[in-house]
Amino acid sequence: MRVSRLKAIDNMRTMKETQTSESARAVPPPAPGAERYPSLDFANSVVSVPGGRRVDLLDSPAAATRWLVERGLAPEDARLWDFCAGKLRGLRDRTRTLIAARIEGAPADPEAVDALNDALTRVPTASLLHWDPVGGPYRAASHPATQIVDHALALLAADAAELLTAPDAERLTACGSPPCDRYLIRTHPRRHWCSVRCGDRARAARAYARRTRAAAD
Numbered sequence: 001m002r003v004s005r006l007k008a009i010d011n012m013r014t015m016k017e018t019q020t021s022e023s024a025r026a027v028p029p030p031a032p033g034a035e036r037y038p039s040l041d042f043a044n045s046v047v048s049v050p051g052g053r054r055v056d057l058l059d060s061p062a063a064a065t066r067w068l069v070e071r072g073l074a075p076e077d078a079r080l081w082d083f084c085a086g087k088l089r090g091l092r093d094r095t096r097t098l099i100a101a102r103i104e105g106a107p108a109d110p111e112a113v114d115a116l117n118d119a120l121t122r123v124p125t126a127s128l129l130h131w132d133p134v135g136g137p138y139r140a141a142s143h144p145a146t147q148i149v150d151h152a153l154a155l156l157a158a159d160a161a162e163l164l165t166a167p168d169a170e171r172l173t174a175c176g177s178p179p180c181d182r183y184l185i186r187t188h189p190r191r192h193w194c195s196v197r198c199g200d201r202a203r204a205a206r207a208y209a210r211r212t213r214a215a216a217d
């Protein structure tokens with residue numbers, strides 16, 4: 001698991017330069033902390049962008065496959081099903097709920113905790129016994145797509161559990177530049193946006209508000 005996680009982090013560094021899909025362009029580069037915690041990047045795989053749009057990088061099997069492959073969480077030739085992408089989005093939304101609760105110091109949704117623990121413990125390791133009428137008994141793993149997605153979910157859930165309990169969690173915050181709703185680990189007490197793009201937008205909004213106030217006075 002450790003090796004996969006490091007590989008995921010390594011892949012994410014190179015990914016910044018190689019994101020090419022239209023959705024990926026609409027989303028700012030990984031937020032501070034996402035390079036260390038793949039689960040933070042996972043939580044940020046859906047984002048509200050200006051213009052009332054919501055971009056979901058896991059909204060189809062192809063998009064979800066690309067997201068996993070780019071982070072070294074699935075092999076290049078992986079082909080996920082609709083069901084697999086749905087499972088990823090489900091855990092992603094639960095992870096967001098838990099991060100929000102951690103930031104607010106609010107009680108966690110017990111269902112979200114259960115879902116995370118369920119993903120964490122369901123690592124497909126055992127090959128099951130099959131019995132061919134002609135060839136006899138043999139062992140084979142579950143369907144590759146299911147196995148890939150369960151493995152990725154286990155890694156992401158383990159990382160989320162680590163993120164939520166690490167000292168870094170004290171610095172978790174939501175991006176302060178509406179409409180962005182990504183999460184980040186603050187690197188500076190006063191910096192609370194997830195990207196240069198969001199910081200620029202927040203500054204422009206403040207300047208605009210000042211001008212409008214001055215004009216009204």
Ligand SMILES: [Zn+2]
Nearest residue numbers: 175180194198
């Ligand atoms: Zn942001």
